[in-house]
Amino acid sequence: MGIYSKYVLPKLINCTCSVSTVSKQRAKVVPLAKGEVLEIGIGSGLNLPFYQKDQVDTIWGLEPQSELLLMAKEEGAKHDVPIQYIQASAEDIPLDNQQFDTIVITYTLCSIPAARKALEEMKRVLKPNGQVLFCEHGAAPDPAVLKWQNRINPLWKRLGGGCNLNRRIPELFQDAGFHIPDLQTMYIPGWRPACFNYWGKATLK
Numbered sequence: 001m002g003i004y005s006k007y008v009l010p011k012l013i014n015c016t017c018s019v020s021t022v023s024k025q026r027a028k029v030v031p032l033a034k035g036e037v038l039e040i041g042i043g044s045g046l047n048l049p050f051y052q053k054d055q056v057d058t059i060w061g062l063e064p065q066s067e068l069l070l071m072a073k074e075e076g077a078k079h080d081v082p083i084q085y086i087q088a089s090a091e092d093i094p095l096d097n098q099q100f101d102t103i104v105i106t107y108t109l110c111s112i113p114a115a116r117k118a119l120e121e122m123k124r125v126l127k128p129n130g131q132v133l134f135c136e137h138g139a140a141p142d143p144a145v146l147k148w149q150n151r152i153n154p155l156w157k158r159l160g161g162g163c164n165l166n167r168r169i170p171e172l173f174q175d176a177g178f179h180i181p182d183l184q185t186m187y188i189p190g191w192r193p194a195c196f197n198y199w200g201k202a203t204l205k
């Protein structure tokens, strides 16, 4: 791992993901988490203040990047809820089948190299009546914006730790067998190629 990925990128991720427009999106999905919760790509722990502690039993925070996991642990120490940390990738979740009532994933499906495999793993660890609460940026509906997303993506991905601007988020869930009854979308304020957001609750059909 290079100096950029180890020392610069975690701070950059924490900084860009802390902006108020993104926090407003977190507030729309994370408080709906209940029971045993798995957060995929917990990053620096920016969702932790948004959990309703009387609704969640344990939060399992999965994160492959050790520097980000350390930041999440520091944030987690400020919150009165049991948290277990796991250094692992979403494509290979080292946890039991049907363990979770809720999976939370925010601004992470864009960065997971094998998104379909990760979604299959989420299906495996989710209880049959469980929910995946998600908020992601992805492919914009406007052809002009999408054109820019496609053009810039190779450079963006290199600088952004594997983040893709142009993933078709609902299709990824649906192709993996999830149903999204309440999909919501909008451009959050900011640079449009990075700001088309999808959020909602995905359930197993």
Ligand SMILES: C[S@@+](CC[C@H](N)C(=O)[O-])C[C@H]1O[C@@H](n2cnc3c(N)ncnc32)[C@H](O)[C@@H]1O
Binding pocket: 013, 017, 040, 041, 042, 043, 044, 045, 046, 047, 062, 063, 064, 065, 068, 088, 089, 090, 091, 105, 106, 107, 108, 111, 112, 113, 162
């Ligand atoms: C933009 S950050 C978002 C972090 C956090 N979810 C948030 O909302 O602030 C993308 C996250 O995806 C994580 N990530 C990348 N590849 C992953 C993988 N294969 N499995 C799980 N997480 C991954 C990164 O380490 C990083 O924490």
